[in-house]
Amino acid sequence: MADTTTEAGAPVAEACVDAGGSAIGMPQLCTEWYANQIFWLLVTLAAIYFILSRVALPRIAAVLAERQGTITNDVASAEEMMLRVREAEAAYEKSLADARAEAKTISDETRAKIQAELDKELSAADARIAEKTAESEKAISEIRETAVENVRLVAADVAAEIVALMGDKADAKAIEAAVAERVKG
Incomplete structure (x- = not known):
């Protein structure tokens, strides 16, 4: 094979050059x-592999490892926070149950105190009512006694007036005896 030179002075294979000394078609297909x-x-692939394996890939691996570490830490932190939330929720539920129980106890105690005071007031009111009733019955019996006496007096006066209107003179003892007999029944 004979070599020819191009205008730049580089040797070119004869099969890939034309009569004027320039390359025919695409040189990479020669x-x-x-x-x-x-x-x-x-050589280029080896250089790219060397650069990637020594520079780029370790940086990418470090970034991925850092991201994985961050994700792992975040997941662990989230699980820890979830555990704390569950503990706080359990404590909240317990304190809520305790508060409800205490409120029920206070309510029951207050209800018992109010019932005791109510019973005391009711018994005092019953005693006052019984006292007033006794006083009222006594007053009513006194009024009855005076009413009967007043009825006797009025009946005696009316009978005396009736007898006087009839033209007779009324005997007071006879009128009283008649009224007393009628009142007895």
Whole structure:
């Protein structure tokens, strides 16, 4: 194979150049240049692999590890907070139950005190009512006694007036005896 040079002075394979010395078509498709292209491809891939494995991938791995650590810590913190919330909720429920029990106890005690005071007041009121009733019955019996006496007096006066209107003179003892007999029944 004979090499020719291009205007830039680089050797070019004869199969991939035209009569004027310039490359024909796409140089990467020239089979004469495949070995050179594969060599530089491998060198470039090795350089990219070296850069990625030594610089970029460790940084990415560190960021991923940091994120995973943060997520793990956040999950653990959330679980711990959830446990605290459950404990606080249990304490709240217990204190609420205690408060309800205490309120019921206070309510029962207050109800018992009020009932005792009510019973005391009712018995005092019953005693006052009984006293007033006794006084009223005594007053009524006195009024009855005076009423009967007043009825006797009025009946005697009316009888004397009736007898006087009839033209007779009334005897006071006879009128009283007649009224007394009628009142007895």
